[in-house]
Amino acid sequence: MSLVRRTPLRLVAVALAAALALAACGSSSKGGGSNTASTGSTVASGNVPQGGKLTIGAEQEPDCMDWIGTCAGSSWGYWMAETTTIPFAFLASGSGGDLKNTPGPVLAGAPTVTQSPVETITYKINPDAHWSDNVPITCDDFAYTADQQQNGKDIYDRTGYVDLQPVTCTDPKTVVVKYKPGKTFASFELLFSGTVGILPSHILKGKDRNALMKDGYTWSGGPWVEKWNKTDSIVLTPNANYWGPKPKLDQVTFKILPDTAAEFQAYRSGQVQMIYPQPQLDVVAAIGQGLPNSNTLYNANTGAAEALWINNAKPPFDNLVVRQALGYAIDRDAIVNRLFGGLGVKTAVNSLNPPVVKDYSDPNAWANYKLDLAKVTSLMTGDGWAKGSDGVWAKGGQKASFTINSTTSNKRRELTETIVQQQLQAAGFDMKIANQKAGDLFGKTLPAGDYQVGLFANQLTSLIPGECNLFCSENIPTAANGNSGNNWYRVSIKALDPLLRSVDQNLDDATRRSDAAKADDVMATNQVTLPLDPLPDIVIWNKNVVGPVGDNAIMGPWWNLAEWGVKS
């Protein structure tokens, strides 16, 4: 059921149920501020044996395997089958919070990038790279993929491709990608990467891509070949014709286990050897009960951040003072500690940029917003508010009363709401809870601006920063933009727009980083939302599973599955 709205370039609002980018890292706290502590990890290593089978529990099944189509919104599909079978120009490689965009094995090296007269990226394809049917991976494949992204039917996200000129091939192994005059795209690493990759022209060109891919496919450009037994499992076997190092395991089965309690029992009973559960309360409790013969890995350096998303255009939050007072009325660290203290995650995040892109943020932007009831009183009274007989702030007949919307059937969020409600009551705010089905919340309520505060997560699906999509004023859904904008929070700050645009478009990386941090500070000063927790990632695996087992906040834990093995 999870329901990830993926937009590789940007942070995207997510219905959590589905898609926590569960990613984990090494044993120590890495990067970021105090909000990115991780604990208790042990990464198995040593001599990796050849052969053997591994079964992994998967909480969700992809809706389809047409990875660039609108039906492929599931992160689980990307983690399990796309990263293992599709070649990518760039990989968000690494573990935990130390991810780096590095050229994938399909390239002979890093592409060359020139900015004059137009932004041009030239890729050299690995001479050995070929598809599982031994047809070489060539420039035609890049051209086909770019054409589909620009002109194909039913494409999930065209970001980065809209302003491309047609791809030119100076030879079969050289790809030249140019942007139209006057157009630039700072995150060129996203091209043929992220959730798009490179598709085989010789198989798909001139045919119905969706029909050929949506139910799975027999070809591969990665180390594995997938077979999708719908509703039951996805089975990976080594791609016998892979040009790189071949997988050590004979078979990997992702067994679909949608129920968390049953997933843990399947793990405890040895029916699966690895699980990647969402950070729900019962998961934390189950881990607390002990998991013998297991490695567990928790990480707060994730690609996700949960926050209170404020509608800046709805009373009482159209008033900056009220938004700021809200920030001082909530003890965010207490909430995080209550939710994830058992995993060692005890402090709130202080940026809306998830920890994995900490270099493009000010990780301490919201650090000043700590519980301070005197400050709340000072702010509210200074703005003319006074507490009524019911203890709730009021001004000119308007009460500091609002409703929070989140997704139903999520115990963690329900607990968060309850704690926030109690804290706000003590501070003179009246908060009501009205949760909705994820489809209604993200499909109707939020885009229509028919809410005051929402509780949900942002999830990054590529190692590319940028929040203009979420907070630039031109992206407020209006009739003028066909209601297509994702600035559901109705943030409109003149000083913010150019900073966020710079992060998306400026070709100077140092400027992008600086502007991203400044943007965070502007948003914190204006208290446009209130970040809460990083949604820590959890990976649990049997000690028989060996190799560089870890996690990757963007590509999932199985991005380097070919190097894993199992001890007999």
Add this chain to the structure above:
Amino acid sequence: MLTYIVRRIFYSVPVLVIASFLVFWGIRTTYDPTAKLRTSRDAARVIAQRRHELGLDKSIVSQWWTWFTSFLHGNLGVSDRTNGDVWKMITHALWPSLQLMFFGIGFALVLAIAVGVYSAVKQYSVGDYLFTGVSYIGIAMPTFLFGLLAIALVVTLPVTWFHLNQPILYSVGLHSTGQSGFNLDYLRHLALPVLTLTVQSVAVWSRFQRASMLDVLNADYVRTARAKGVPKRKVIFGHAFRNALIPLVTVVALDSAFLVGGLVITEQIFSIGGMGRLFLEALSGGDAPVLLAWFLVVAVFVIVFNLIADLMYSVLDPRIRVS
């Protein structure tokens, strides 16, 4: 008999038609298939175009008729979530669910009748009290709780205690990867979901059979048979048993259709990709075409099982057929 069957099937047609309309109306007023387009570029035009393509700009009756006639031609449309053919999704999901229901009903029926007859014949014995107590626990036990307890006690604990390489019974799916067909692996996967699905049915049906059997055993004609010296076994199985089955048939036929509800929980817990899980995924994903088809299939189930109940009546009691 044939006339009777044809007449009953004929009566079922308007029920199905009305049910299909109510389901269609309910889902169309609840789910907006264009909701996910609201954040797309040029949303107003895209939504208007999509609404026209889907016929949403027509009256609800017109929409229903188009859908219903397509359904009669085996065309259930395309899933909003997967872009897949709904008919294929339903038939794919139906197979594991039918397996669970077939073995579940068979298992529950045999066990419930055996327990019910034993309890009636041995009324107020230790065994009767034992089965009565167990039945009440079974009736009170929520399906999800029973399922999770069964997994913990039967699957996980033996593995932990005895350091087994693999569990005696499985709790994931209906086959191990690479296995298929009717074999020991299948039975080891099937046992717990079938038990979970039917634990309440066994409990209820056994109580029903006990009460029904007691009524018959106390009937005049049974007393007369005993008085005439007919052997006890013949009295029970030759005279009483068949008549005692008639009330149970009603309950079994109706409950069997409602087992579909139990499938939702059982398939979720045991990771079986059947109708129950398809329903949950369609519900959470706002997949109206799948929900429509799902409800209609369930409506057909209910009608078919009612028909079976009527037919079983006539087999067990010829007076019904004659009248």
